[in-house]
Amino acid sequence: xxxxxxxxxxxxxxxxxxxxxxxxxxxxxxxxxxxxxxxxxxxxxxxxxxxxxxxxxxxxxxxxxxxxxxxxxxxxxxxxxxxxxxxxxxxxxxxxxxxxxxxxxxxxxxxxxxxxxxxxxxxxxxxxxxxxxxxxxxxxxxxxxxx
Numbered sequence: 595x596x597x598x599x600x601x602x603x604x605x606x607x608x609x610x611x612x613x614x615x616x617x618x619x620x621x622x623x624x625x626x627x628x629x630x631x632x633x634x635x636x637x638x639x640x641x642x643x644x645x646x647x648x649x650x651x652x653x654x655x656x657x658x659x660x661x662x663x664x665x666x667x668x669x670x671x672x673x674x675x676x677x678x679x680x681x682x683x684x685x686x687x688x689x690x691x692x693x694x695x696x697x698x699x700x701x702x703x704x705x706x707x708x709x710x711x712x713x714x715x716x717x718x719x720x721x722x723x724x725x726x727x728x729x730x731x732x733x734x735x736x737x738x739x740x741x
Contacts, residue, residue: 621654621661625683626729629653629666635727636662639706640691662689683729696721696737 626632633653636642642655642662651669655662665671665681672681693699700714700723711724711732720738727733 619659621656621663622689623663623665623671624727624729624731625672625681626664626666626727626731627683628728629664629669631728632664632666636664639703639708640733657691660689660691683727683731686732688724688732688734690722690734690736693735693737696723696735699735 624632628650629647629652630649633644633647633655636655637644640657642657644653645656645661646652646654649666651666652671653664653666655664663671674680697714700710703725704710709726711726714721714723718739720736722734722736725733725735
């Protein structure tokens, strides 16, 4: 038998769902200085698929369910903020990409000239290492621990 409290809770959950602001994840935007160079890195080095390209301002690459939006100078997603603040590459927030046999991949990437921020780290959740795209945006390569 349903109580009044349970009915009210279902109504509240339904109302919250109907007025929800966020529909879901669209993608991740990285600020880059050279869209063509970044598209080359993500497609030819990391194996992403090219979805859209409007040089020199914009590119979109994807892998699995991840869309990575690459915004170059002049792109609408790169315009200065109202206070004059500039959107720039770099920082520490990063996309995390699932990789198999990470330890074997590191030497391959080093041979291809990929810049590393650190050495391979091993923790209880798995192995990880950070690389940089051509503009210094961090990308974490991650191999989950076997359970």
